[in-house]
Every structure is written in structure tokens, then in C-alpha cells.
Amino acid sequence: xxxxxxxLLLLAAALAAQSPKYHVGRAPTSDEIKAWDISVLxxxxxxxxxxxxxxxxxxxxxxxxxxxHGAKGEGGDYEQPIAGGKDTLKTPKPIKSVGSYWPYAxxxxxxxxxxxxxxxxxxxxxxxxxxxVAYVLFLNGLVGEKxxxxxxxxxxxxxxxxxxxxxxxxxxxxxPSKKKxx
Amino acid sequence: xxxxxxxxxxxxxxxxxTLAACKTGGKVEExxxxxxxxxxxxxxxxAPFEKAARWTRTxxxxxxxxxxxxxxxxxxxxxxxxxxxxxxxxxxxxxDPAEHxxxxxxxxxxxxxxxxxxxxxxxxxxxIYFLECAGNTSSEWPEKTAxxxxxxxxxxxxxxxxxxxxxLVLAECGVKPGASWILAxxxxxxxxxxxxxxxxxxDDVLLAYGQNGEAIRPEQGYPLRxxxxxxxxxxxxxxxxxxxxxxxxxxxxxETSKYTDLMPDGTARQFTFEMEAKSVITYPSGGxxxxxxxxxxxxxxxxSGRGRIERVECSTDGGKTWxxxxxxxxxxxxxFTRFRFPWNWDGSEALLVSRCTDETGYVQPSKEELIxxxxxxxxxxxxxxKVWKVAADGSVSNV
Numbered sequence: 326x327x328x329x330x331x332x333l334l335l336l337a338a339a340l341a342a343q344s345p346k347y348h349v350g351r352a353p354t355s356d357e358i359k360a361w362d363i364s365v366l367x368x369x370x371x372x373x374x375x376x377x378x379x380x381x382x383x384x385x386x387x388x389x390x391x392x393x394h395g396a397k398g399e400g401g402d403y404e405q406p407i408a409g410g411k412d413t414l415k416t417p418k419p420i421k422s423v424g425s426y427w428p429y430a431x432x433x434x435x436x437x438x439x440x441x442x443x444x445x446x447x448x449x450x451x452x453x454x455x456x457x458v459a460y461v462l463f464l465n466g467l468v469g470e471k472x473x474x475x476x477x478x479x480x481x482x483x484x485x486x487x488x489x490x491x492x493x494x495x496x497x498x499x500x501p502s503k504k505k506x507x
Numbered sequence: 508x509x510x511x512x513x514x515x516x517x518x519x520x521x522x523x524x525t526l527a528a529c530k531t532g533g534k535v536e537e538x539x540x541x542x543x544x545x546x547x548x549x550x551x552x553x554a555p556f557e558k559a560a561r562w563t564r565t566x567x568x569x570x571x572x573x574x575x576x577x578x579x580x581x582x583x584x585x586x587x588x589x590x591x592x593x594x595x596x597x598x599x600x601x602x603d604p605a606e607h608x609x610x611x612x613x614x615x616x617x618x619x620x621x622x623x624x625x626x627x628x629x630x631x632x633x634x635i636y637f638l639e640c641a642g643n644t645s646s647e648w649p650e651k652t653a654x655x656x657x658x659x660x661x662x663x664x665x666x667x668x669x670x671x672x673x674x675l676v677l678a679e680c681g682v683k684p685g686a687s688w689i690l691a692x693x694x695x696x697x698x699x700x701x702x703x704x705x706x707x708x709x710d711d712v713l714l715a716y717g718q719n720g721e722a723i724r725p726e727q728g729y730p731l732r733x734x735x736x737x738x739x740x741x742x743x744x745x746x747x748x749x750x751x752x753x754x755x756x757x758x759x760x761x762e763t764s765k766y767t768d769l770m771p772d773g774t775a776r777q778f779t780f781e782m783e784a785k786s787v788i789t790y791p792s793g794g795x796x797x798x799x800x801x802x803x804x805x806x807x808x809x810x811s812g813r814g815r816i817e818r819v820e821c822s823t824d825g826g827k828t829w830x831x832x833x834x835x836x837x838x839x840x841x842x843f844t845r846f847r848f849p850w851n852w853d854g855s856e857a858l859l860v861s862r863c864t865d866e867t868g869y870v871q872p873s874k875e876e877l878i879x880x881x882x883x884x885x886x887x888x889x890x891x892x893k894v895w896k897v898a899a900d901g902s903v904s905n906v
């Protein structure tokens with residue numbers, strides 16, 4: 326991505342060996358870390374216990390999500406669709422939804438857990454988050470209505486656009502052909 | 508009588524000094540020292556005649572929205588904090604600095620929690636850096652472009668940022684071998700989170716608490732934000748509460764669903780961090796009007812996430828011919844550079860455009876060159892040149 330980074334990584338190794346210089350700050354307890362650490366990795370690391378399917382997710386979605394995202398995830402108060410758009414990415418009207426665009430199902434869990442419902446974030450139980458995610462994936466045709474999602478099954482879902490992402494090749498646009506000083 | 512004359516004088520002055528005063532044709536009276544002015548005050552306010560304001564488009568979810576800097580009203584390179592652009596994903600949280608904590612954990616020898624007071628005790632630096640939303644200028648991809656520079660380029664601003672180098676704090680924690688990324692997380696209701704390569708963190712990333720000499724504004728992440736110089740604004744996570752060191756990106760929603768760039772072949776570029784060189788003419792610009800032919804100093808700003816601006820050229824014929832603009836010193840790396848270009852307008856239609864070159868030799872492309880490579884749907888990271896049309900009647904518009 327950027328030249329000179331390997332040198333910096335060596336520096337990182339050097340940092341590890343360093344002992345603290347300023348002795349400012351305190352050590353957190355493991356409970357404190359556990360309470361704050363809500364992020365989830367693509368392999369499922371960080372997913373908590375709990376489970377849910379689209380069957381339970383339906384009622385939750387209708388009462389807590391539908392107003393902003395539409396009955397079928399097509400968009401509501403928040404206009405961008407979270408479902409649909411299959412095979413549209415190459416077309417003149419690409420639709421970037423959870424199903425058509427997102428590379429990892431774990432990201433849906435992580436995001437709904439931290440940020441949704443938009444008007445009352447972090448009010449869903451873990452079971453409710455699994456159910457809501459199951460329903461969103463169901464709307465996208467990626468899980469069956471009765472498929473139960475939990476910390477084991479969620480990371481196994483292969484998202485259609487999983488391999489759709491490429492590295493940043495910039496600078497990619499050639500400079501205009503002109504002589505220096507013209 | 509005397510009083511009202513004086514008020515008129517003040518208003519005229521505010522409208523642009525002698526020029527406006529001449530137009531009224533009346534005799535300009537010296538303000539009489541007949542009345543005392545306002546006493547000293549605890550926190551300053553701008554002159555009541557000044558109306559520059561951020562602009563925002565209407566939305567049904569205003570907490571998930573942005574507001575744009577009025578470049579057409581600004582001088583120099585520092586954006587007033589009150590006019591710095593905003594981009595929030597769940598509104599501006601109200602955070603008591605006495606309660607705020609930063610947790611650093613993950614692949615570190617010693618996880619640490621810092622209070623704001625503790626962070627203020629650590630060695631600090633101040634740097635002038637621009638900040639630009641990845642979506643700035645995305646108005647320019649379609650055929651119909653933005654009518655003024657605030658709408659087209661207002662999601663970029665420039666401030667002096669003060670804080671603690673992240674490398675210093677990471678050294679306190681002791682990064683474990685094998686670590687290569689961090690996750691930065693905000694305390695806003697959506698817990699904004701982004702992955703940042705560790706190498707960048709050890710290079711120039713700041714834990715910033717100061718902006719333009721005072722505490723960072725609430726809209727900019729009070730009391731603490733990550734500041735990642737030269738990279739898309741979203742990654743400079745505001746209201747920073749947690750850094751987790753790891754060996755891979757987390758692939759959060761804002762680095763998968765958003766802030767990735769869709770190409771015509773259906774693939775999307777991921778981790779498009781750098782903001783490439785960009786420049787724009789702020790005067791005369793869309794929505795303004797020149798009162799008549801004659802001298803006019805063309806002004807604008809240029810910046811590059813890859814370093815210093817080395818050159819800005821201006822054209823008055825839509826890019827057929829170019830001449831060098833003057834660059835205001837000091838030219839700082841990853842900061843706005845103000846440029847100026849003396850122009851004698853002959854009163855005929857003109858197409859004003861600027862293009863910049865940064866220290867890597869990269870030249871700002873035209874809209875056509877950009878679209879030829881990236882198509883029309885990558886949304887983010889537009890940095891093409893912007894053309895303003897000056898009509899024979901002096902009115903300036905987008906093309």
C-alpha cells in the first residue's frame with residue numbers, strides 16, 4: 326500500500342521490546358476490557374453467545390427496523406437498500422446492499438449490534454441481534470427462514486461478493502501529457 | 508442623525524470597503540467617537556455582519572449527515588473551527604472529558620486506560636493538516652455538477668491539530684510482534700469503527716485533543732479523536748474511546764459497505780486511504796458575480812494527502828492553456844496551500860480551472876481522465892479539476 330512500511334513494521338517489533346517510559350495510564354481489568362470489546366472479526370472472533378433465526382427476526386424487523394429500511398429492505402427513511410441488487414455491481418445502475426456487496430456476514434452482526442436501530446442503538450439483546458441479522462440475510466436470500474444463526478454458523482455464511490474486493494492501485498490516473506514547465 | 512450615519516458607515520465597510528462605499532456615491536463620514544464600543548467579553552464572536560455558514564442538504568436522518576465548509580467566504584489556509592466540515596453517523600455525543608477514557612488493548616504487552624488528564628501530561632505535537640471526507644466532491648461524478656464550491660468541495664477543511672503521537676502511546680503499551688493493524692472505535696452512539704494499518708499509526712497518527720488552539724470542537728470529536736494525516740476523513744475516528752491492536756483488519760461496515768470504491772468491472776477497491784492531490788478555485792466561483800471587466804485576483808486552495816503542493820496552474824480557457832499560480836508560503840505537507848492568480852478579465856466568457864501537482868509529481872487529473880479509469884460509480888475519492896464559467900455578464904456558474 327505504501328513504500329517504507331516494511332521498515333516501519335520492524336520499528337513495531339522494536340516498540341514491543343520497549344519498556345514504558347512515562348508510566349502514565351493504568352492497567353484495565355479483564356472485565357473492563359470485556360465490557361468494551363464489542364468488535365467482531367470475519368472468522369467470528371468476538372461473537373457472543375446467543376442465537377436467532379429469521380422467524381424471530383421478522384417481528385423484530387417490522388417493529389424496530391422497517392420504518393427506515395422498508396418491508397423488503399428496499400429502503401425507507403434511510404434510502405439506501407439493505408437487500409436486493411443481486412448481480413447489479415457491473416451494471417450502469419449498481420445496487421450495493423448487504424446481499425450484493427458486503428463481503429462478510431460477521432460485519433452485519435458487528436454493525437447492527439453497535440449501531441442499530443439507528444434511533445436506539447445498543448438496545449438489542451444478543452439473541453435479537455442474531456435474529457435481526459438472520460432476517461436481513463433472509464431478505465437477501467442468503468439463509469433460510471428457519472436457519473439458526475449463532476457464533477458458529479454466522480461466520481460460515483459465504484457472502485456472494487466475498488471475493489469482490491481488490492487492493493488500492495492508486496495512483497491509477499495518468500498525468501496529462503505535457504512538458505514540464507509548459 | 509449622527510448615530511445612524513455612523514451605523515451606515517460600518518455597514519458599508521463590512522460590505523467590502525471603498526468599492527462599495529464609492530458606489531453609494533455619498534460622502535463617507537469618519538466614525539465619531541461619540542459612543543463607547545462593547546466591553547471586553549469572555550468568548551469572542553465574529554462581526555454581526557459576517558454570515559458565512561456551513562451548508563447541509565435536507566435529510567430524514569440529520570444525525571447521519573454532513574455539513575460543508577464555505578470555501579467561497581474564507582481566506583488563508585486555516586478553516587475556523589466553527590466552519591470545519593462535519594460528517595456524523597449518529598449525531599454529536601455530549602461527552603464530559605472528566606468521564607472520558609481511552610482503552611488500548613489487544614496485541615500489546617500492557618493494556619492501558621488513559622484519562623484525558625493523563626493524555627494531556629504526555630509529550631505533544633501541533634501540526635497543521637487538512638481533513639477531507641472520502642466523499643468530498645462526489646457531486647462531480649455525474650453530468651450535472653454542484654453549483655458552488657461549498658457544495659462541491661466543502662467536505663474538506665484545514666486546522667492546526669494538537670495531541671500525542673499514537674506511536675508514543677503504543678510504545679507505552681508495548682506492541683506485540685506480529686501485530687499489523689489497529690481498530691479505532693468512537694464513543695458516539697454508532698461506535699464508529701475503522702481499521703488502520705499499524706505502520707501508519709507508528710508514522711504520523713495523532714491522538715488529538717486540540718484544534719486551532721482550543722479544545723477540539725464537539726463536532727470534531729471532543730474530547731479526543733484519532734487524526735490520520737492525509738487519509739480519508741472517516742478513518743480519523745472521533746470521540747475516540749478504544750484502540751485494539753491486532754493482526755488483521757476488522758472489516759467494519761465503514762470499510763466494506765462504505766468507503767470502498769466500486770469499479771466498472773464490478774470489483775471494489777478496498778482500503779483506499781490516501782486523499783490524492785486536489786485544487787479548486789474559490790474566487791470567483793459558482794454563485795458569485797463579477798461587477799465588470801478588469802483586474803480580478805483568482806484565488807483557491809490546493810492540497811494532497813501525499814505531501815506538499817509543489818505547483819498550481821490556472822487556466823482561463825477551460826484548460827487549453829495554463830499558467831503558474833503564486834503559492835502562499837509556508838507550504839506545509841498535508842495542509843491546504845493557498846494559491847493566487849492575477850487575471851485581467853476582458854469581459855468575454857471565460858472558463859476558469861486550476862490543477863495542482865504534489866511533491867510526488869502527481870498531477871491532478873481532469874474529470875474525463877478520472878472517469879475513463881474509474882467509471883461513474885466509485886463515489887469516493889473524486890479529485891478531478893473543477894471548471895467555473897464566467898459569463899459575459901460576470902455571473903459565475905458550474906459547467
